[in-house]
Amino acid sequence: MIYNTFKKLERKIYSILVFSFLFLSGCDYDTNQSALDPKGPLAKDQFKTFELSLWITVILFILVGGALLYALFKYRERPGDENKPMPKQSHGNPLIEGLLVIAFAVVLVILAIPTLKGIKMMKELPEEYEKDAITVNVKGYQWWFEFEYPDLGFTTANEFVFPVGKAVKINLVSNDVIHSFWIPKLSGKTDLIPGQENFMWVLADEAGEFYGQCAEYCGDSHAYMLFRAIAKPQEEYENWVSNMLKDPTKVAENSTIHDSHFKSLASKGEETLNRVGCLQCHMIGDVGGIIAPNLTKFASRGTLAAGWMDNNTENLKKWIWKSDQVKPGNLMYRSVEQMNLTEEDVDAMVAYLQTLK
Ligand code: HEC
Ligand SMILES: [Cu+2]
Incomplete structure (x- = not known):
């Protein structure tokens, strides 16, 4: 009986695998909003932590799943087993359980170290980037972003431009509800909260238009609350700034x-x-x-x-x-x-x- 159930389950597992292959084949690792294609030091550091936890989970999955499969196959009920006596039952093994607790504690520590380092890196701009950094104040509104350049004295919206290879210090606030500022290729998310200023920074290693998105549900048009982070070579950035500083012509x-x-x-x-x-x-x-x-x-x-x-x-x-x-x-x-x-x-x-x- 158990054997038949297992056979059925097996077929289900195969069909799930085939279906997920069909559906997931539309995914790619380097699409516009992919965090798997990091383009700056902060994003790369965060990606490393992700990779580490991914590999640890894969190894654990193989170990635990392997042990489970081994037990399922080795000790499964075979035809004719019905009349044999029930095998000896045991409950718990203090040695194995103790070792597992220690093993998982070690895994958590291994994951915690880069995670804490990463959080510190995100919250404080590393000294080496401080010298050339520019500052942008970001304010979230229902359903768009304002970008103020306080050192240059102008404000724009929904697209912000910055020089390649230089850090942008970003101060985040909200005008209304909680939003979240996310440029997947440049950094993880930081919330924009009314009445509280949060800090993050980004740096792009190469020129390009990086897609950003509000990542905290904020009402009707939340899904349409996007923005662009545009990294330009220094000279082009300077041209952009000088144009921004010109008054509009009648x-x-x-x-x-x-x-x-x-x-x-x-x-x-x-x-x-x-x-x-x-x-x-x-x-x-x-x-x-x-x-x-x-x-x-x-x-x-x-x-x-x-x-x-x-x-x-x-x-x-x-x-x-x-x-x-x-x-x-x-x-x-x-x-x-x-x-x-x-x-x-x-x-x-x-x-x-x-x-x-
Ligand atoms: C009640 C205030 C209000 C008035 C009046 C108003 N707008 Fe807007 N406008 C907004 C808001 C808020 C947004 C942002 C909407 C969003 O993206 O969710 C916006 C967005 C825009 C944008 C897009 C800006 C961008 O960078 O995405 C344009 C262009 C625009 N408005 C033009 C106009 C014109 C032209 C008029 C007059 C006919 C007008 N607006 C009147 C509030 C207003
Ligand atoms: Cu939102």
Whole structure:
């Protein structure tokens, strides 16, 4: 009987293995949000701890699973065993149990050492990186991130740029509920908590766009709360900074726009945006509110709606026109709905926003 049950179970195990192979084959280790592809010293240190615990678990799995399989096979009931007397029963073995307790205590200590070291490394920037480090203050809002560069005196949103090979000291707070700041390829998560400042740092060994994501459930559009950490070579970073420091140019005075049709459209959009009240919430240059993403250099960002969509004409129009369809529950939709905008208003504002480079 037991033998038959075992046979059935065996088949189940095979089918689970085949199915998981089919489904898991879509996974890869180096996708945009993979923590298995570390690109900086902090992420690499954390990955090592992960690998250590993975290997320890694999070895334990093989030892325990092997012993179990051995016992199952060796002592299984065979046809004809029904009439034999019950083998001698025993309960507990103090020596084996004592040794196992000691063995597991040793395993825990082996895991605790790199874990504690890793936590310390994450919370305090190692001295060697201190000299060249830049500082960025991050504030979490329902459902986007604000990035302030306190030493440079400007604020941006949803994308932050930093030099390759240099540490970024990151101070984290929240405007509303608890969020969590996570750039899988650069570091583990740290919470953004209202009323408490947390610290972490990142350093990227190579240039690139690293995907970030809020990792603490924070309401309706939590899953759409992304951001980008963009590492650029020093010179490009400096160009980016000097552009960020320039005031936005009025459309009429913008000499880089040559298409006269586009220019008049953008000019109309500038007027509309100022009139309908977008600046109650958004800041452009030094005018506007601070409860929504700063739009000063909006056109130089690659993404829109907190990293959720590419920043292009079609998506931008969709966002202003019907932002609830893009991000359910977002805190802009109701106010814009009450503005009763026409499609022409939206097209014109899209053109204006695209001049904010
Ligand atoms: C009630 C405040 C409020 C008003 C008014 C408002 N917005 Fe927004 N806006 C927001 C918030 C909040 C977000 C962030 C939404 C999110 O990503 O969850 C946002 C996001 C945006 C973004 C995307 C920014 C980014 O980097 O992802 C654009 C562009 C934008 N708004 C344009 C406008 C325009 C144009 C108007 C006027 C027609 C307007 N907004 C009016 C609050 C407002
Ligand atoms: Cu969240």
